[in-house]
Amino acid sequence: MKKVSLRINGKEYASEIEPRLLLVSFIRDICGLTGTHIGCDTSNCGACTVIMDGKSVKSCTVLAAQAVGKEITTIEGLAKGEELHPIQRAFWEHHGLQCGYCTPGMIMQALWYLKLNPSPTEQEVRESLSGNLCRCTGYQNIVDSVLAAAKYIRNGDQAR
């Protein structure tokens, strides 16, 4: 056991951890930030996607110890109070979620990708999300949500 401190959504969380503890377990079980989900055990589904130092990572594939000193953002860090982030708003407006289990991962992945490519084509959006699985939506409304979000952000909506 070793004491570490992780910075998540701008807040420090300190805990004694085992070296094998996954980042996703730290986020969910130690910080109680349960918006980051777990959908597989093979790094395939993307439900656990968070942003680490500006890049999207599957938090089931990162050890908590590897995240020390990094800046982590989870789905809980997006909305400003009641006001949704433009990507969240776009998912709402375009019915981009059904059960909502894949949604946090999808949104975090889109957050990263739209910073990289603010004006993507539909095909580019599809490719950027191909590591995030959704069993409910058939993806069409997710893709449309991300395209709409790109537009909102280009038009000056707040994005972090």
Add this chain to the structure above:
Amino acid sequence: MASAQQTIGSGMATRRKKPKTPLPKPTQGLVGQPLKRVEDHRLLTGQGKFLGDIRLPGLSYATFVRSPYARARLKHLNSVAALSLPTTVAVFTANDLIGLGDMPTVEEAPEKYPTKRPVLVQDEVRYLGEAVALVISTDPYAAEDAAELVDVSYEPLEPVVDPVKAMLPDSPRVHEHIPNNIAYHLKTESGDVERAFSCSDGVLTLELENQRVSPTPLEPRGVAASYDPGSSNLTVWSTTQDPHSLRGILSAGLGLPEAKITVIAPDMGGAFGQKISVYPEDFAIAFAAIRLRRPVKWLESRRENLLVGTHGRGQVQRIELAHTNDGRVLGVKAKIVSDGGAYSTSGAFEIPELTCAMVTGVYDVQDVRTELYSVLTNKVPQDAYRGAGRPEACYLIERAINALAKKLRLDPLEVRRKNFIPSSKYPYRTASGYTYDSGDSHLALSTLLERSQVHSRLTELRKSFPDRLFGLGFSTWTEITSFGPDFPQTAAVSVTKEGEVLVAIGGHPHGQGHFTSMVQIVSDELGVDPGSISIAEGDTRLLPWSSLTAGSRSAALTGTAVLLSARKIKGKMSVIAAKLLKDNPSELVFERGQIYSMAKPERRIAFKEVASAAYLPSKLPEGLEPTLYEYTAYAPSNYAFPSGAHAAVVEIDPETGAVRPLEYYAVDDVGRVINPLLAEGQVHGGVAQGLGQALLEKVVYDRSGQLLNAGLGDYCLPSTTDMPRINWSRIETVTYANILGVKGIGEAGTIAATPALVNAVEDALGAAGGEPLGMPLLPELVWKSLSSKSRTATASSSAHEGDRASG
């Protein structure tokens, strides 16, 4: 009798020609509108409460020790090492489950055998991953460590893997008391089948496999339980589509009165049928929580989900169509061998029964014989997967119709049209005894062709890219929804003194958007702002009883129960308002939070004021009970039968055999639509699952009963880049199946997409077609089929228009 119908563009308002009786008129008209979902904010901001998110004081964590063999004798089990870890709370084996009953099975009947299914295996393991021990620790990682330390030895036995071979006399038996492993045998016959076959010009025979697949909800299963010894109340949180049934079954198993058990289904990350049945884990976790006097939680891993979560489909099918030379089908014989898995569960028997009942699809044929063998194998039990029995039926008949067209060198659409049940014949009684409420396949198909222009799209594609292979496939589908008499859905509506409306619904929605559609119904009925309506669900304390969320039945049944409860509220509030307004209760209008009479609209009273009055007995008309609470249990006597026509355009890469779905079109008749945004979302998701089965998915067992693809790296779900855009629109025939006029949409896409896509691939292969294609259409399979003929032949046959198969 002609059914009234007209075509409706996606999301457009509804207009009908002369319905027999007027359908309920919405006062504000939210029903039918694409209202954005009211349940989304929590889910978008990470504030959903899924099973994994539940935290309880003193919570301990469970892991199951599972058999690495499909069939084996349990020789010896030692948990001393596991118990020696300081983090281990307890280890349970079969011997420790004193007083706990077995899992539910079917009732005994002629040619129907129940089985004994243990919660933890005592002697013989019957499927891969069946649990032999339960380990409980203070920490989830430590629970895994302890499970590793449980020492189990097995004597492997020869497993039964192939359901057809399982029926041979020399096959090993999954259960000693079931000869030939045939746990259920059912024959049905209607009309004069022999005469139909002897009068025909020929018989088309087709044998297909509808492979076993995993529903794979993105959130695997889970159970948590907490017991309060003082009150002897047990609370169970479970990923279930059917909380009340789980309560009843747990009560029987645990010997605890139902009144002492609360089942709560938290937010659920999809289910698709896999979360209907009661599982050994539900029993074991509840039992452990009671024994240990501390809360226990178990979360299924994805590997476990693929191994031991129920699988769907799994049929070996044979169909014979007696036909005329011009493509008219005179009679049908179908034989289904269903791969039921290791135990006699009701799901495994009832689902293939539905396949038999629906095998004639949208076609007018009355001379039908079906034969079902539900066979036990050493696999996890079969249960519902989105569509449950109907996709298998649709696949069989829609492939057979194409094969018939190919045999007779006719256009498959012409063969379809020749056999459609004419709209004038609705309500139509099928050979299997169901009554199709309404439908118009001719209209669905012509609307599809007109809107999609798929034939000219295909011609264009083939002209622009002459070296590439394109195909077009269709399916014209129907299914049963609104399951009926023995499955009441319930709802209660109450209004607080402040005029806020609370709606409690039964079952457990998990992505369908029921909060939104129920808000629309209630808002229209009571004339209140949608923001003043709250919905509660997924808790057995809310309502005395309800059946499950499944089978595309919630809009029809829960929706009607909600509407009827709201109407009762309206009736009572009308009486109170009439007294306050000194008016006639029957003439009052509820609109925008106000109540008034048509005659004197200037005299109005606020909804809220009437609600407050209901809580003051002195203000109430004599004999009226104070407060506002109304409950309805709704169980329709008939079913509803949505239908439609789907088309898929695919491209095949001749070098690799990879199939790329390019375009997908659907025109569905699902009756009235409460929220087109949600309805269309259901079609998108359904088509994705149908496409998954056609092109990607299959649980692969080897001869020893090992599952070779128990992870999402190998069990391939469709991803963003596998899916084409889906163009959905509707036609509408009027159904009287329920007062809302809805038929149900949840399974449409899954049912229709699989045959449409496979038919499209067969079309793209053109003259290649020797053996009929199997699923999933992985590149290897397609490539083999392609390489069995020359490329030149392909190019020339591909120049023909549309889905035409050459013989």
